[in-house]
Amino acid sequence: MNLPDLQLARRTGxxxxSLVRDILAATARPGMISFAGGLPAADLMPALPLAATADPALYQYGCSEGEPAFRAAVAAWIGEAGLQVSSDQVLALAGSQQGLDFAAKLLIDEGTPILCEGPTYVAALQVFELFGAAIVCAPLNSNGPDLAAFEQLLETQRPRAAYLIPCFQNPGGACYSPAARVAIAELLDRYNVLLIEDEPYRSVALDVDHPMTPICSLLKRAPWIYLGSFSKILWPGWRMGFLAAHPALMPHLVRLKQSADLHTQRPGQAAVAHWLGSGTRAADLTRLREGYRLRRNAMQAALQRHFGAIADWEMPRGGLFFWLKLRGDLLATRAVLDHALEQGVAFMPGEAFFPHPADGRQYLRLNYSRATPEEMERGLATLAACIEAELTEA
Ligand SMILES: Cc1ncc(COP(=O)(O)O)c(C=O)c1O
Incomplete structure (x- = not known):
């Protein structure tokens, strides 16, 4: 419906x-095989510790920073990953997406340069652009960003922050090498550029043979915000995430939390804190990784059969996605989407992951956590046939 006199804030323009959400709506159709979203596999989620959420006190308002037990459990959890923080540096969030919203509100004015990986997470682009960021991207290799390009962008663009996903990047799948982590930390310190390190896939590590030290822990001078999520390992519908930050940023972030939603829901914090302290955690994560490894391997085999002649990719070492580049430059993957959806297969065209869509025209992202091996076989055969049909017409 059109409201001619409706006045909205300039940024609404x-x-x-989000193309992802539009495609996800299409995937609700019965019989659709979806490689589109980043939904974790429901059958691999641990049992919900409902008993931990039963205390009626949890149904009262709580404090903005989060439950003390949750903050302490998260501080210990990220300490195990290599980032030592006190629980005062932890803020409970309604999903790590909320941390991206806060980072944008904290840092971005119209025209503020923000340095990202190219490609990058689509919903980070969405919120950074909403606040008016001028996004510049450093090209990404499988072991980290192109360091020369990264430094050149720091030098010439003077970004206010860098947004990086060093563990199993979404969508590119990169996992930064130890040397890349050290080099990026040194560069950010040298140029004193704030780091937003986003880590929803850290625990979905399948075959990585090197340490994945958080880059925030290597910084000596530059301020930082570290984002984590329980969506990919526990129950995404509970919207449980967190941030940890340099102490100087915490008062601002807590006020942003207050102004957004007062506090994160308390039963979810209790459930996560319980799980983090439970004896089943290690076994739950092992089961999850084994389940994903089987699916990843099944997808790799099906891709070799159906995409071996038309695309290039590297098998992801973790995370939830394959990132493919079509050979030649004849076809934009976006042009295949409608045909594929008609044929009952959903995927994410690469253009969604770049501030300049044309940079992603040859790419596509495929999620491997949801489909069965039989659906992978059928869905990828159908998708490859759609691409070949478009190529013949092109
Ligand atoms: C890179 C990245 N950051 C953040 C998020 C948001 O996760 P959450 O469910 O914790 O809000 C996602 C979800 O797919 C993601 O891929």
Missing amino acids: RLKS
Whole structure:
């Protein structure tokens, strides 16, 4: 419906609809095989510790920073990963997406340069652009960003922050090498650029043979915000995430939390804190990784059969996605989407992951956590046939 006199904030003009959410709506159709979203596999989620959420006191308002037990459990959890923080540096979030929203509100004015990986997470682009960021991207290799390009962008663009996903990057799958982590930390310190390190896939590590030290822990001078999520390992519908930050940033972030939603829901914090302290955690994560390894391997085999002649990719070492580049430059993957959806297969065209869509025209992202091996076989055969049909017409 059109409201001719409706007055909205100027930034609303920059509010793009997320292609992911539009495609996810299409995937609700019965019989659809979806490689599109980043939904974790429901059968691999641990049992919900409902008993931990039963205390009626949890149904009262709580404090903005989060439950003390949750903050302490998260501080210990990220300490195990290599980032030593006190629980005062932890803020409970309604999903790590909320941390991206806060980072944008904290840092971005119209025209503020923000340095990202190219490609990068689509919903980070969405919120950074909403607040008016001028996004510049450093090309990403499988072991980290192109360091020369990264430094050149720091030098010439003077970004206010860098947004990086060093563990099993979404969508590119990169896992930064130890040397890349050290080099990026040194560069950020040298140029004193704030780091937003986003880590929802850290625990979905399948075959990595090197340490994945958080880059935030290597910084000596530059301020930082570290984002974590329980969506990919526990129950995404509970919207449980957190941030940890340099102490100087915490008062601002807590006020942003207050102004957004007062506090994160308390039963979810209790459930996560319980799980983090439970004896089943290690076994739950092992089961999850084994389940994902089987699916990843099944997808790799099906891709070799159906995409071996038309695309290039590297098998992801963790995370939830394959990132493919079509050979030649004849076809934009976006042009295949409608045909594929008609044929009952959903995927994410690469253009969604770049501030300049044309940079992603040859790429596509495929999620491997949801489909069965039989659906992978059928869905990838159908998708490859759609691509070949478009190529013949092109
Ligand atoms: C890189 C990245 N950051 C953040 C998120 C948001 O996760 P959450 O469910 O914790 O809000 C996602 C979800 O797919 C993601 O891929």
